Amino acid sequence: MASFTPIRAVERAIDVLAALNRAPVCTLDSLHRNTGIPKPTLIRLLETLQGKGLVTRAPQYGAYSLTSGVRQLSSGYHGEPRLVEAAMRPMDELTRKLKWPMALAVPDYDAVVIRYSTIPSSPLSLLHSSINMRLSLMTRALGRVYLAACTAQEGRALLDILKLSDDPENALAGQTRTVQAMLREIRTQGYALRVPGVRPVSNTLAVPVFEGRRAVASIGLTWIASAVTEEQAVKRFLPPMQEMALRIKERLAAL
Template sequence: MPSFAPIRSVERAIDVLMALNRYPVCSLELLYQQTSIPKPTLVRLLETLQHKGLVTHAPQYGAYSLASGVKQLSAGYHGEPRIVEAASALADALTRQIKWPLALAVLDYDAVVVRYSTIPNSPLALLHSTINMRLSLVGRALGRAYLAFCTGEERRALLDILKLSANEEDTIAHDRKAVLATLRKIRQQGYALREPGIRPVSRTLAVPVMEGRRVVASLGMTWIASAVSDEQAVKRYLEPLQDLSRFIGKRLADL
């Protein structure tokens, strides 16, 4: 529940923008019919939005329409924000069911970065937060799930970048033959596990998130290693993770 009442003037400004978005041009009368906002208030809102470059007015026709400035409002809505919106509610629901925390990670140059986590909904999480945590592409399950399912060209470029990495977990990338063999196995089995020996108190099982044929993120579940074996985790949780990944891909297509 919200901790305060919505700001009415902001609600009304958004209602006006949404109404203008439904028609190429709007008269004041049409906007009044669409929003039920009193006309004097509508005029003040429209003049304010015009001042901010979001609305244009043709006085000779008494018409209002959206201005090109509205494009700036959606300029940041792509890539990561879109993926998080597609995944967050679904991931929260799965954690409430299985209790273990989930994380959604996206590529950031030479690593994947956690952009969403269900730790707040998990009673079994070992960390307070993993948001913005950078994870190795070759050592961590979330990184491996991305690297294994990206295109061959992207994979080669990323492995070349990792040769220069100072991250101790990336030293595995120096043995290109071994890494490629591991990635082939991950593609065959459809999931990735964290490299043994890296933070052994816990384990992570991860799968790719696909938008069409392109991998756009990775989705992982982390558990306490002493509570569940790798084999048990795969048997119990791989199918729900894969189902969730497919649902996220469908939501991305819908968005």
Template sequence: MASFTPIRAVERAIDVLAALNRSPVCTLDTLYRQTGIPKPTLVRLLETLEGKGLVTRAPQYGAYGLTSGVRQLSSGYHGEPRLVEASRRPMDELTRKFKWPIALAVPDYDAVVIRYSTIPSSPLSLLHSSINMRLSLMTRALGRVYLAACTAQECRALLDILKASGDPEDAVAGQPRVVQAMLRQIRQQGYALRVPGVKPVSNTLAVPIFEGRRAVASAGLTWIASAISEEQAVKKFLPPMQEMAQRIGERLSAL
């Protein structure tokens, strides 16, 4: 629930844009019937939107239509924002069930970066926030599972980048046999865990997220290592995490 009274003028402006979106050209009478907004108010709204480059007056007297300027309103809605929207509810629901925090990570050059986290909803998190945290593709569960799930071409390119990395966590990238064995194991089991010895106070179980057949992100549930063993965590968390990832993929397609 909102903590304030909604701004009526904003609500009406959105109603007008939605009505115009349903028809290439709308007369004032049509807009009045669809929105219920008084005509004098409609005229003021339309002239305001026209001044912002979102609406144009059609050749027919009293008729209006959208301009290509409305595309600016959705130009930022792609990639990560769409992914976060698709992921938020399934991730939040799973954290409410298990209490442990879950993070969503996307590839960013030589690492993955956390773009959404359920830490605020988790009473068991060790961190206050993990948003924008960069994680190694070689040692961290979220990075390892993405590297294993992405296309062969992308994987080769990422490994070439990692070989030149000065980050100690990326050092294993220079050992092809070790890397290939790691990736083969992750692909076979369908999940990744954090490399032992890296932040040993906790551990993460991560699964890939696909849009169609293409890996676009990874999601990982983190727990305190002293509370649950790896074997217990895999048995308890893997099936619901895989189900969650599938739901996210379906929601991505719907969006």
């Protein structure tokens, strides 16, 4: 038992950091729901943490995330917030230029999960949000390009997991020759598209994100299929996306 009454402000600050650690990008509403802290108090805490270099804010849609400054807190900082910090600005800038929404996805067991999205700053998005959306490694562009770019050992392990899946989108995993041909093609061309027939109202072009020589994430740009053909999308979007992925790699190294 403590010999004194705990300092409530410190407890709340730790609660906020813990909530941001669990969900790399949080709105004020989600922080209020997850911590139970009143919004006026949350704003004061967040501004204090910003002043200490531990939290950053994307003002265009009121989202908060951890910064690399939390490395001083050791285990409070891990790969996903670091990826979001490195990718946020390049993704926002490219979305403002191209208008179509983009998403950053990271591997999570048998899928990739979207951890950052520029939907709030895109006038052309079909969705209100895609944060925490899980996407198949077999059919979705963000998943396919990551599977093609990861190490051979990781790829074999992921395919073994997918072969046990009962998700219809992972059915292809059992067709070894077909999968290997698909992955070779993606590696050769440097990008992946969504498999035809999966949510045909739109399509996504995705490229891998590397830290050093290791694939750590993927980034995809989604467009309305009736407005842009696949050929037009590759011609217009692939070069700036590859340039952005290289910039994110450099930002990761700088962190």
